[in-house]
Amino acid sequence: MRVVVPDRPGSLGAVATAVGAAGGDIVGVDVVEHRGDGFVVDDFLVDLPGGRLPDSLVTACRTVPDVTVEFIGHYSPGANLHRxxxxxxxxxxxxxxxxxxxxxxxxxxxxxxxxxxxxxxxxxxxxxxxxxxxxxxxxxxxxxxxxxxxxxxxxxxxxxxxxxxxxxxxxxxxxxxxxxxxxxxxxxxxxxxxxxxxxxxxxxxxxxxxxxxxxxxxxxxxxx
Incomplete structure (x- = not known):
């Protein structure tokens, strides 16, 4: 899930709390880009329990002020993610x-x-x-x-x-x-x-x- 987050203390924690409230378990976060407008682009890798729809993560993130979800994709268990x-x-x-x-x-x-x-x-x-x-x-x-x-x-x-x-x-x-x-x-x-x-x-x-x-x-x- 790619999320645009304000570059200020507490923003990342607020997103993590929202994701947790939606039932998601964050297993990885990558900072993709520090923008010049006071925002950071982060990629979250989230384990979502069966029966939970990805849209629930988007809805949860939108409850955090000034946070935008740009993209959400799906990876099968064991997918080859690399650095x-x-x-x-x-x-x-x-x-x-x-x-x-x-x-x-x-x-x-x-x-x-x-x-x-x-x-x-x-x-x-x-x-x-x-x-x-x-x-x-x-x-x-x-x-x-x-x-x-x-x-x-x-x-x-x-x-x-x-x-x-x-x-x-x-x-x-x-x-x-x-x-x-x-x-x-x-x-x-x-x-x-x-x-x-x-x-x-x-x-x-x-x-x-x-x-x-x-x-x-x-x-x-x-x-x-």
Missing amino acids: DLEAVEAMTDEPDRAEEILVDLVPGIFRSGWGLLLPAAGSTLKVQRASGGAPEDDGYEAPWLPLTEPTRIAIGPDAPEPWQDVVAVGVPVGDTGQAVVYGRDGGPRILDSELARLVHLVALAQVIRRTAPAMDAADDAATG
């Missing part, structure tokens, strides 16, 4: 597949949405790797491709139907012509802080893949 450091560790385990692993983990890192790894293919959308739920319309002539810098993707009216309600950003993979795209169907909006984290993770994936051969050679020399 940035866990993604780096996973990429380090298989450096030759760093970008593919990152795409697989993107939904869990950002708590919702999907990821794509696009090969160098000019303006034609081709999918090299896709996480679950991603639109995989190969052949889409995307006006936002190729990517040369981190970009908020503007989806035009001529896009295929699976892309019509998409909110997405894209980050080029160095000078390879590839791109990592992260999106959500119908929102919520992707924050500047989330785009910055994706840029950082893509850069780390490239470093991990490039330095792996040198690290392996150093290990061989040390044990030889």
Whole structure:
């Protein structure tokens, strides 16, 4: 559940109390962004007992002054939720597949949405790797491709139907012509802080893949 909370003492506790009163058990809180207008964007991971509707959490949060619920999603028990450091560790385990692993983990890192790894293919959308739920319309002539810098993707009216309600950003993979795209169907909006984290993770994936051969050679020399 993504909640916009006033950046003042007691606000987070008031939200936690409201969630508890609605029967929810908060099992994790991530601060996503400190905004410049006196508000903070937080992601709450809440365990809701059977029979309780997610709407009850929204109603409860709205009883707290100046609090807004931007989005609420559902994760099955045992869903793979990740943090940035866990993604780096996973990429380090298989450096030759760093970008593919990152795409697989993107939904869990950002708590919702999907990821794509696009090969160098000019303006034609081709999918090299896709996480679950991603639109995989190969052949889409995307006006936002190729990517040369981190970009908020503007989806035009001529896009295929699976892309019509998409909110997405894209980050080029160095000078390879590839791109990592992260999106959500119908929102919520992707924050500047989330785009910055994706840029950082893509850069780390490239470093991990490039330095792996040198690290392996150093290990061989040390044990030889």
